[in-house]
Amino acid sequence: MRDLRTLGPWLRRFLADYIVTERRLARNTQMSYRDSFTLLLPFISTKIRKSADRLNVEDITPALILQFLAHLEESRSCSVQTRNQRLTAIRSFARFVASRDPAHLAWCAQIRAITTKKAAPQPVSWMSRDEMEALVTVPDRQTLRGRAEHALLLFLYNTGARVSEATRLEVGDLQISRRGDNHALVTLHGKGNKIRQCPLWARTEDTLGELIQGRETCEPVFLSRHRKRYTRFGVYRLVERCAAQVPSLAARPITPHVIRHTCACHLLQAGVDLNTIRAWLGHVSLETTNIYAEIDLEMKAKAMALCSAAAPRPERPWKENKGVMAFLNAI
Incomplete structure (x- = not known):
């Protein structure tokens, strides 16, 4: 210069x-x-x-x-x-x-010397199983566009993939229709060009198998209605549009990252350990994944508060009345 x-x-x-x-x-x-x-x-x-x-x-x-x-x-x-x-x-x-x-x-x-501002941690938003299933079933699977949208939502839920990982996915990254007891796998290209593999559910495998039928390995898996690779904005619009049609989600800001949080929370509820969830989501540090453990503790606290066994019982009298009238009144 x-x-x-x-x-x-x-x-x-x-x-x-x-x-x-x-x-x-x-x-x-x-x-x-x-x-x-x-x-x-x-x-x-x-x-x-x-x-x-x-x-x-x-x-x-x-x-x-x-x-x-x-x-x-x-x-x-x-x-x-x-x-x-x-x-x-x-x-x-x-x-x-x-x-x-x-x-x-x-x-x-x-x-x-200009310092960053301290930001209050944002609450982690996630959906229940019923809400997630309702979101996935919104697209009309009788149409080609609806099947593609359903496959994308199901893939995000199954893998907890970031938007960039889903939009970059190509047919060659999928290992489906494997023989024997081998699970279907997908190779995700994450942040910093880090690569990880994630197993696919049987219904995700079937849905993706139908979607990519007849395509070359270098072609993108998820195509928009214009038959082009999905953009980040397109995925956000899809999730927002589908969430608006679910009554319990209509008033909430639902984004692809909320689906990622939902995947992690459901894995935790299913008994999957945090280190496996860390590898599943592609987190570098386990500290990032610990936020889901805190969510789980809050759920346990709420469950304990609602548990009738935790409610205080009336004190027992010093002498119980074992007469016949007390017996009849107790029935």
Whole structure:
């Protein structure tokens, strides 16, 4: 780069070379960082009245970043988690610039001094078995589109897969119609290009087998009504549309991640240990999976509160009346 002050070349190197080639981060990470700067640059341009192509690195000041973060929460109604995610992208970019040009070390230190906000943990939302079954059966399986939607919902419930894992799934990732006692398996490509295998129920195997009949191994498993690979937005819209048709779910925000939580909670209720659930969902740390154990403890506490055996019993009298009239009254 000839001009080390211009922001554009730095961003190109950061998003196209550093993220992809050097760090080998996931495609979703690259897109998330891109979205952060897609929002940040127009905001700064408006504030300092300077086009985005003419912005310098030093134009991204701590004061403007704080204003941008406040804008995200107040004007765009973003959550604290989203605010922190955008800040993480900016701080990562600042660290990249300073590592290549020591002249920006002081600027980088000021940017990285901006702290993240402490966010209250979000309650884990999940569905009961009846609610999940009702959601899965909403699509009309008499039509090709309905069968594809039913298969996608059933697959999400069976595997607890992330949306990105489901949309990336190809026919070659499925191992179905295996002979003997071998379970059907699916290979999922998760975060950070981590690969894991997950067993499939018999009904999931049958549903997917019908769906992919006649397709090549390199073709996507789930196709939208336009016969193209499902997008993230398409999966979210499908889940929201089906949930709106279930009376008990209509007023609740149901997303594909709620289905992921539901899968984990039902596995826990079935007696599956936490470490197996961690591997099932593709969590790196067991601490991430522990949230489902806390849910289970809450369910046990509620069950104990409703249990009649836990209710206080009346004190027994010192002497019981064993007369015939007491016997008759007790019947």
